[in-house]
Amino acid sequence: xxxxASDYETSAMKVMEKLGQPLVEMEDWYCCGAxxxxxxxxxxxxxxxxxxxxxxxxxxxxxxxxxxDMCYNVLRQANDRMKDKEDDLETMNEFLxxxxxxxxxxEVYHLFHILKGMEDEIKDAVEMPLDDLVVAPYYxxxxxxxxxxxxxxxxxxxxxxxxxxxxxVKVLENPKRTECCGSYHTVNRSDIVEKRVEDIVxxxxxxxxxxxxLSCPLCxxxxxxxxxxxxFDVPIFYITELMALAFGLDxxxxxxxxxxxxxxxxxxxxx
Amino acid sequence: xxxxxxEDEGNEDVEMVEIFVMGxxxxxxxxxxxxxxLEYAGYKFTRGCxxxxxxxxxxxxxxxxxxxxxxxxxxxxxxxVEDGMFLVQLPFMPAVRAMYDxxxxxxxxxxxxxxxxxxxxxxxxxxxxxxxACPQDIEVMDYVQAAxxxxxxRCADLSFDCIQCGLCSIRxxxxxxxxxxxxxxxxxxxxxxxxxxxxxxxxxxEIKNGEYDETMKEMVEMEIDxxxxxxxxxxxxxxx
Ligand code: SF4
Ligand code: SF4
Ligand code: FES
Numbered sequence: 293x294x295x296x297a298s299d300y301e302t303s304a305m306k307v308m309e310k311l312g313q314p315l316v317e318m319e320d321w322y323c324c325g326a327x328x329x330x331x332x333x334x335x336x337x338x339x340x341x342x343x344x345x346x347x348x349x350x351x352x353x354x355x356x357x358x359x360x361d362m363c364y365n366v367l368r369q370a371n372d373r374m375k376d377k378e379d380d381l382e383t384m385n386e387f388l389x390x391x392x393x394x395x396x397x398x399e400v401y402h403l404f405h406i407l408k409g410m411e412d413e414i415k416d417a418v419e420m421p422l423d424d425l426v427v428a429p430y431y432x433x434x435x436x437x438x439x440x441x442x443x444x445x446x447x448x449x450x451x452x453x454x455x456x457x458x459x460x461v462k463v464l465e466n467p468k469r470t471e472c473c474g475s476y477h478t479v480n481r482s483d484i485v486e487k488r489v490e491d492i493v494x495x496x497x498x499x500x501x502x503x504x505x506l507s508c509p510l511c512x513x514x515x516x517x518x519x520x521x522x523x524f525d526v527p528i529f530y531i532t533e534l535m536a537l538a539f540g541l542d543x544x545x546x547x548x549x550x551x552x553x554x555x556x557x558x559x560x561x562x563x
Numbered sequence: 564x565x566x567x568x569x570e571d572e573g574n575e576d577v578e579m580v581e582i583f584v585m586g587x588x589x590x591x592x593x594x595x596x597x598x599x600x601l602e603y604a605g606y607k608f609t610r611g612c613x614x615x616x617x618x619x620x621x622x623x624x625x626x627x628x629x630x631x632x633x634x635x636x637x638x639x640x641x642x643x644v645e646d647g648m649f650l651v652q653l654p655f656m657p658a659v660r661a662m663y664d665x666x667x668x669x670x671x672x673x674x675x676x677x678x679x680x681x682x683x684x685x686x687x688x689x690x691x692x693x694x695x696a697c698p699q700d701i702e703v704m705d706y707v708q709a710a711x712x713x714x715x716x717r718c719a720d721l722s723f724d725c726i727q728c729g730l731c732s733i734r735x736x737x738x739x740x741x742x743x744x745x746x747x748x749x750x751x752x753x754x755x756x757x758x759x760x761x762x763x764x765x766x767x768x769e770i771k772n773g774e775y776d777e778t779m780k781e782m783v784e785m786e787i788d789x790x791x792x793x794x795x796x797x798x799x800x801x802x803x
Pocket of ligand 1: 697741
């Protein structure tokens with residue numbers, strides 16, 4: 293978020309500011325580890341996400357919002373586990389030792405949860421509807437699985453479509469929107485990721501998509517970067533980038549491997 | 564040397580404590596540092612001792628006290644012996660260090676230059692064990708986390724007081740080599756982030772020109788008492 297996905301952070305900050313619900317970065321936070329450990333007796337890998345919950349608690353906050361889908365998934369699952377399993381919370385607090393105990397009072401949200409209740413504000417903020425643009429929404433895994441942390445219906449989500457329609461864009465039906473992008477296999481098995489990307493992007497293009505929209509830095513990286521192994525060059529936007537453009541806000545879109553500017557110029561969205 | 568040396572010599576008024584060095588029992592005068600107590604007990608340091616003033620980080624020590632299950636870490640030259648202390652001193656830390664050319668690590672030109680050179684920092688589980696081990700009271704976990712998110716300057720600032728003792732790294736379950744990574748952060752900060760200091764450059768040039776060779780020679784040859792006095796009376800001026 294601070295390096296390869298800074299486009300997401302800056303656009304999200306600007307959009308939320310415009311909507312009158314500014315996001316404030318926590319004074320301190322810890323890397324969540326990116327993958328939730330599902331091992332029953334592995335408390336070690338729950339420490340990092342729970343430390344971030346402790347930071348919020350010590351700052352007097354009881355709500356944490358994440359932009360990244362993976363952070364959301366890990367923080368939410370770890371937090372729920374501490375709330376549901378008293379024994380685990382006790383072990384955790386024993387380990388935290390001299391640091392303050394986690395009391396389990398913090399809730400984890402994804403940006404979508406917050407946007408969900410703000411339809412009217414979003415409609416009002418749109419200065420330039422993106423009428424001409426045809427996009428395919430893409431959720432990937434982390435927003436929807438497992439279903440106890442899903443931001444919407446696991447098999448048939450609509451939350452992103454609803455948001456996009458408020459911006460005026462034409463939203464395609466995309467049955468591949470809940471399929472995996474290959475995720476962390478990008479580290480040492482690009483072949484897997486390339487296959488996934490080919491499959492997801494080719495379907496979207498056949499249906500007429502000019503761009504794909506999502507909310508996860510890793511999905512963005514995979515779909516954007518690994519398209520080089522395919523015949524396509526479809527821009528991959530964070531949803532907050534399209535919101536910023538529709539709200540008439542200035543964003544620099546500097547992390548994109550496939551530069552979205554020519555498409556945006558063609559559509560009259562950028563000059 | 565017998566454990567009861569002081570008493571043998573009739574120094575009954577000196578309070579003695581009992582310590583165990585690598586399992587062997589000694590009685591040493593209370594109030595000594597671990598380092599001087601070891602010397603009192605007859606050990607001679609050939610490694611694991613440097614400045615004796617808490618600056619060099621050479622004297623890392625692991626110990627535990629009698630009714631405590633936790634292992635503690637500290638600097639032997641800065642920590643007083645306690646009754647019932649079990650201890651060992653660590654002469655050397657064989658930690659890996661990344662090689663790089665300082666001219667090629669401009670942070671702006673890389674996504675995360677510290678992660679590139681020390682990829683293992685991504686294994687941090689935020690257990691905070693490193694912070695608890697640090698004799699300098701540095702927020703070690705926080706500087707690792709700052710490095711992980713690409714904030715070289717924060718990593719450098721938080722680790723500023725690090726004396727490279729290595730205690731954090733022998734405790735870390737993720738096998739991170741904190742202090743070498745943080746040293747790289749400070750070097751990068753000095754080279755690319757902090758403002759350039761003309762005074763520094765001037766002084767380096769003066770040293771290169773040999774302007775201080777004479778003074779250095781005098782100091783090397785100076786009587787110890789005079790040297791101490793000169794040090795205490797030195798003139799400290801603000802920059803600029
Ligand atoms: S950060 Fe590590 S190496 Fe540096 S002083 Fe603390 S324990 Fe020693
Ligand atoms: S000891 Fe290692 S794993 Fe634990 S917080 Fe420190 S760097 Fe992270
Ligand atoms: S001898 Fe230098 S820090 Fe202890």
